[in-house]
Amino acid sequence: MSExxxxxxxxxxxxxxxxxxxxxxxxxxxxxxxxxxxxxxREGAVVIGRAPEAxxxxxxxxxxxxxxxxxxxxxxxxxxDLGSHNGTRVNGELIxxxxxxxxxxxxxxxxxxxVVHFSAPAVVARSAYGEAGWRRRLAEELVRAITFQRxxxxxxxxGAPAPAIGDALRLIDVIGTGDDxxxxxxxxxxxxxxxxEIAARAVAAVPGARAGLAMCPTDACDADTILLAxxxxxxxxxxxxxxxxxxxxxxxxxxxxxVLIADPAMNRVFALLQRLAVSELPVLITGETGVGKENAxxxxxxxxxxxxxxxxxxxxxxxxxxxxxxxxxxxxRGAFTGAAAAKAGLFENATGGxxxxxxxxxxxxxxxxxxxxxxxVKRITRLGESRERAIDVRLVAATNRSLEDxxxxxxxxxxxxxxxxxxxxxxxxxxxxRCEIPLLARAFLGAACTRGGREPMTITAAAMQVLLTYSxxxxxxxxxxxxxxxxxxxxxxxxxxxxxxERLGGSGTPATAAAIPPGVVADAKTPFRPIADELRELxxxxxxxxxxxxxxVKTRAAQLIDMPIRTFTLKLxxxxx
Numbered sequence: 001m002s003e004x005x006x007x008x009x010x011x012x013x014x015x016x017x018x019x020x021x022x023x024x025x026x027x028x029x030x031x032x033x034x035x036x037x038x039x040x041x042r043e044g045a046v047v048i049g050r051a052p053e054a055x056x057x058x059x060x061x062x063x064x065x066x067x068x069x070x071x072x073x074x075x076x077x078x079x080x081d082l083g084s085h086n087g088t089r090v091n092g093e094l095i096x097x098x099x100x101x102x103x104x105x106x107x108x109x110x111x112x113x114x115v116v117h118f119s120a121p122a123v124v125a126r127s128a129y130g131e132a133g134w135r136r137r138l139a140e141e142l143v144r145a146i147t148f149q150r151x152x153x154x155x156x157x158x159g160a161p162a163p164a165i166g167d168a169l170r171l172i173d174v175i176g177t178g179d180d181x182x183x184x185x186x187x188x189x190x191x192x193x194x195x196x197e198i199a200a201r202a203v204a205a206v207p208g209a210r211a212g213l214a215m216c217p218t219d220a221c222d223a224d225t226i227l228l229a230x231x232x233x234x235x236x237x238x239x240x241x242x243x244x245x246x247x248x249x250x251x252x253x254x255x256x257x258x259v260l261i262a263d264p265a266m267n268r269v270f271a272l273l274q275r276l277a278v279s280e281l282p283v284l285i286t287g288e289t290g291v292g293k294e295n296a297x298x299x300x301x302x303x304x305x306x307x308x309x310x311x312x313x314x315x316x317x318x319x320x321x322x323x324x325x326x327x328x329x330x331x332x333r334g335a336f337t338g339a340a341a342a343k344a345g346l347f348e349n350a351t352g353g354x355x356x357x358x359x360x361x362x363x364x365x366x367x368x369x370x371x372x373x374x375x376x377v378k379r380i381t382r383l384g385e386s387r388e389r390a391i392d393v394r395l396v397a398a399t400n401r402s403l404e405d406x407x408x409x410x411x412x413x414x415x416x417x418x419x420x421x422x423x424x425x426x427x428x429x430x431x432x433x434r435c436e437i438p439l440l441a442r443a444f445l446g447a448a449c450t451r452g453g454r455e456p457m458t459i460t461a462a463a464m465q466v467l468l469t470y471s472x473x474x475x476x477x478x479x480x481x482x483x484x485x486x487x488x489x490x491x492x493x494x495x496x497x498x499x500x501x502e503r504l505g506g507s508g509t510p511a512t513a514a515a516i517p518p519g520v521v522a523d524a525k526t527p528f529r530p531i532a533d534e535l536r537e538l539x540x541x542x543x544x545x546x547x548x549x550x551x552x553v554k555t556r557a558a559q560l561i562d563m564p565i566r567t568f569t570l571k572l573x574x575x576x577x
Contacts, residue, residue, distance in 0.1 A: 025077065025103075027070075028115040030268050031060050032275065034424045038114075040077070046070045047082075048109055062086050062110030070101070077101045077116070086110040091231070093180060100131060100179045104228035104435070106264045115265040117432050118224060131184065134176025138186050139223045141174075145188070145216050146465065149567065152216040153187040153195035156230035157202060158237070160209035168201035184227070192218070192244070199242045210237035214245035217465035219438050225468075229435045232262065249439040254302040259295050260443050263433035269425060270299060276423050277303035282375060284360075284420045285398040287427030290477030293398035294358060296427060300396050301354035308353025308393075311346050316362040324367050325383045329374075335384025347380050347391045360397040360420070361406050365413065372416045395420075430475040434468060440476065441467055444483035445495070452487050459495045460570075466497050470504045494574050498536075540575045543568065547577065 025040040038056050040046065046055040051065040058067075064084040071078050080098035081088035089108040090099045101107065103118035138154065145152040157165065162175045162183040169175065174186035185202065187195050192215050203209045212233025220226035229245035237243040252259040252270060261267060276283055277300045285293045294312060301310040318324045322336060330345030346355055357363075363371065374380045375395060379388040397420050406412035430437065441459060449457055459467070472478055482501060490499035542561050550556035558568035571577075 025072075025116070025118045027056070028117065028265050028268070028426060028428065029056070029058070030113040030115070030272050031058065032111065033281075034422070035269065035272055035426050036424065037426060040070065040072060043072055043074075045072075048114075049082075049084075058109065058112050060110055060112050063112055064110070067109045068107075071098075079107055084109070091180070091235075102227065103224040104232075104264055106268070113268050115268055117265070117428065131176055131178045134174065134178075134184055134186065135223055135227070137174050137176075138227070141186060141188055142216055142221065142223060142226070146221060149462065149564075150189055151191055151218075151461065151566075153190050153192070153198075154214050154216075154226050154230045155185040155187065155195070155199045155202065155211050155242075156227065156234045157183040157185070157206075157209055157211045158234050159239075160202060160206040160211070164206050165202040168205045169198060173198070196242055196244070203240060203242055208239045210234060210239055211242045212237060212245065212248075213242055217461050217468060218459075219245045220435060221465055221468040222434070225434045228264075229262075232264070232435070245435070246438065246442075249436070249443075252299070254295070254299055257295060257298055257302075259292070259299070260436070260439055262436045262439050263428070265428050266433060266436070269296070269427060272425060273299045274303050276300060276425070278305070279423075280394055281423045282395045282397065282420050283423045283425060284403075285396065285425045285427065286403075287398075287400065288429045288473075288475055289400045290475035291427040291429055292476050293400075293427060294356065296425060297354070297356040297358075297396040297398060301356075301394070304354065304394060306353050306394055309350055310354050310356065311350040312356040312358060313346055314358045316359040321364040321366060322383070324364060325370070328367065329370065329380045329382055331383035332385040335382070339384070342382070342385075345380070345382065347374060347393055348389065350393045352392055354394045354396055357395065357397045359399060361399040361401040361403055361412055365411075368413045368416050372413065372419060375419055430472040430479065437468055437472075437479065438464060440479055441483060444480045445487060448484050448487035454487060455493055457487065457490065457493050457495055460497075460574075463495045463497050463500060466500055466504055492574065496574075539571070540577070543571060543575065544577055 027038040027040065029036045029038050047066055047069050048054060048056045048058060048063070049065050049067040050057065050059060050063055054066065064082070064086070066082045067084040068079055068081050068088045071080070077100070078098045079088065079090065079095070079101055081095060087094050089095065090101070091106055101116045103116055105116045107114040107116065141152055144150065156178075160183050161181065162177045165183055165185070166175065169185060172188055176184040176186070178184050183202070185199075187198055190198070195213055195215065199211045199213050203211050212230045212235070214220055214226045214229035214233065216226055219229050229248070233243040233245045233248045236248055249260045249262045250267065252261065259270070261270060273296055283297070283300055285296050287293055297312070298310055313327065315324065318327050326335070326343075326345065328346050330343055330348055331339050333339060333342045370380075374391065378391055380391055381388050403412055403417050403421070407414045407417050441464070445457055445459065449455065467479075474481075482504070485501060486495055486499055543557070546557035546560040547554070549560060554568060554572070555565055558565045
């Protein structure tokens, strides 16, 4: 028997990829001193509080003994307050009853922040009118839009209940009411300009309302990310305005460096780094390779009161133990073959500043012992010397390993781990903050074009879809290198999937073949050309012939070669016909 409207309306958004239960989900827990990861179970309840029996124990004074509970049931994730003293908030709003959580939502218990992350795009529950049902429709429309290369927009409104905006929408648009009581709108078959016009009409229908707009595939390709992007844009909008997700990145100026962020978790991470910067605590930054650990370390230095240099070293690249010792702590004349004169090490040269030890887990055990003493007594001994020298540095360390596992394996000193991990900051991988991919890709490509002396380039919707669905094992560093490659290899100003490296799942040539000019094969014996180039030439020729036969009428020309009119119009611009 099918569910009634009342039954389906009570079901909630699900996460996972098979509809049979949730995928991997976790909380990024941020308090005043540190951050940590709490893995959510597939089913059951998690009590949050200071009580010994709480599953997620938080010792912050603002948190009650039994503050809140997160319940995971049949793919549903909800949070509820347990009558706490300081209350529970979701995305800044104080809640008085249970609330659905989606990937990217920010919950606050007292002064402790919990950022929710699901590892897979949402598969939403069935419902007719509530947020859960609207999400299901969104997921279905996203599949259709991606499959048939159609555009789609999502509008999140603040201060505008769903019934008040119906007259501003088209008949095919889908209205939903979020769990926060605000309107959500799904706009199929619409480009960005038209979507902004519709969103502006909806905002104008309710005095004081504001809205955020996100597009598929140029801003996101999955339900959680596109809704997060739209809601984040809405929070930045002023009354009566519509803010585009493509404009919502936050540029953090760090002296000569600049960091672009948009994901709520990254906003919280950099806010934590700014708080930690005023202290002298060592900071341990963890995360996969390429997520931006050095930028995070530099942020700690930039926001601190220290006026000395920021000195960085990759512990995995120095070499044998003796060279590590000499590099970090210096050496005396004659300490080893070739040491013709005494030399100060990294810790002495960074006096008054910050030392950043990247991949600190690679340090030999003997050097770890020496580093621990340097941190505790603020003195070091040069290699080959007996006297100690005072140092004045702040230490920031980073690793892509689990130092807890390294301690268990006997490869890292437990006492040093405890000394370093007093303030731990975790950087989420790029695949868990997909709303940043379009912003970073466009920024990196623009910077690459400036350096390479090229005219500005644009990333087409099809190419952006490839970028958004790739897993990015190399994280931000890999994305930046990809955009450098695109700038050098793409022949036109519009970046198509064919221009992307093959490893991304696009249709481009592998990066290793980028140096081979078009029309020349590796052995230079046969003048074969890439088949994709020939196909593009054929397509351009047939389109020109169809235009001529149709007397310049685009709709008729598209029909003659059985090409969708939107695709035909887009390719007219690409081929400059």
